[in-house]
Amino acid sequence: MKVDNIQSLKNILSENGYKITKAREDTFSVLLSPEPQSMAALIDKAHDKVDRVTMYRNIDLFEKLGIVNRIYVGWKYKLELSDSFMEHHHHLSCLSCGKVIDIEDEQHINEFIKSVTDKFNFTPRHHQFEIDGFCNVCSESKKS
Amino acid sequence: MKVDNIQSLKNILSENGYKITKAREDTFSVLLSPEPQSMAALIDKAHDKVDRVTMYRNIDLFEKLGIVNRIYVGWKYKLELSDSFMEHHHHLSCLSCGKVIDIEDEQHINEFIKSVTDKFNFTPRHHQFEIDGFCNVCSESKKS
DNA sequence: ATCTAAATGCAACAAAGTTGCAATAACTAA
DNA sequence: TTAGTTATTGCAACTTTGTTGCATTTAGAT
DSSP states (O other), rough: OOSHHHHHHHHHHHHHHHHOOOHHHHHHHEEEHSBBBBBBHHHHTTTTOOHHHHHHHHHHHHHHHHSSSEETTEEEEEEEEEOOOEEEEEEEETTTTEEEEOOOOOOHHHHHHHHHHHHHHEEEEEEEEEEEEHHHHHHHHHHH | OOOHHHHHHHHHHHHHOOOOHHOOOOHHHHHHHSOOOOOHHHHHHTTTTTTTTHHHHHHHHHHHTSSEEEETTTEEEEEEOOOSSEEEEEEEETTTOOOOEEOHHHHHHHHHHHHHHHHOEEEEEEEEEEEEEEHHHHHHHHOO
């Protein structure tokens, strides 16, 4: 289910017995962004519309409803709207300088996911693949 | 490089120009456990030997040196000693009941890691692969 | 229009992580 | 072995992040 506009939000909320409120619409609207955002950034963007505590509560709710995903980048989590049933987050994260490199190689991974979820009768929602280590620059400087 | 005793710790520290201190040995010793542990648990176990702040600093250092890994289980991170150069953490995590299922399928994943790290000249230390979704039991109960 | 439960905002709190700095302890070289 | 230098530690204070209880408000059912 694609969740990319306010109407989808409203549908999901009422289908699940939750009320459609201004705070939830505002929470949703600050989530609209091409980049995953930290909780702090979301709170900051909405601070004159929605209370901090309400943000936490609604983000939790949205996560339970599959509207947002929490992904780990380096050491911290970030939040983003699910824009499809299955998200892709594959990256290399440098332990030394913190640089994050995105990988695109869906094929290998998708095969793998299918084989393993089938085996356990598991319904996938989201996945994340992270490799921590040292980027080319930092590996180089260690050698000297 | 296997890091499973105090001697390995000492070697790694001095090879990298860091001092061998009692606080670092104590930090290392509370990490010895078959299970990954939360930061809070580590601080608690060592609280009469090592200051909280020093724990944070040394865990950070150990992570940079590849002595510990930080892994995400559900929403929180836990720490554990690396007992080999490359750790394997692959699991399915149920968003509804919280059950965690471990996967063992090294082959697929190892191939993939090699191809992608080679491409970016990245030196891997640790990786983690998590699939969130609904386990067989919870998927079933949703259908009714 | 009224009623009721759900949702919000506020205040206060708890937990997690960070910073600056003075005191201490580990290595270095004489 | 001692003296000197620098990294490391512990402490106090602080910031950030997340949580709880409760009185007030608001969405939606009747």
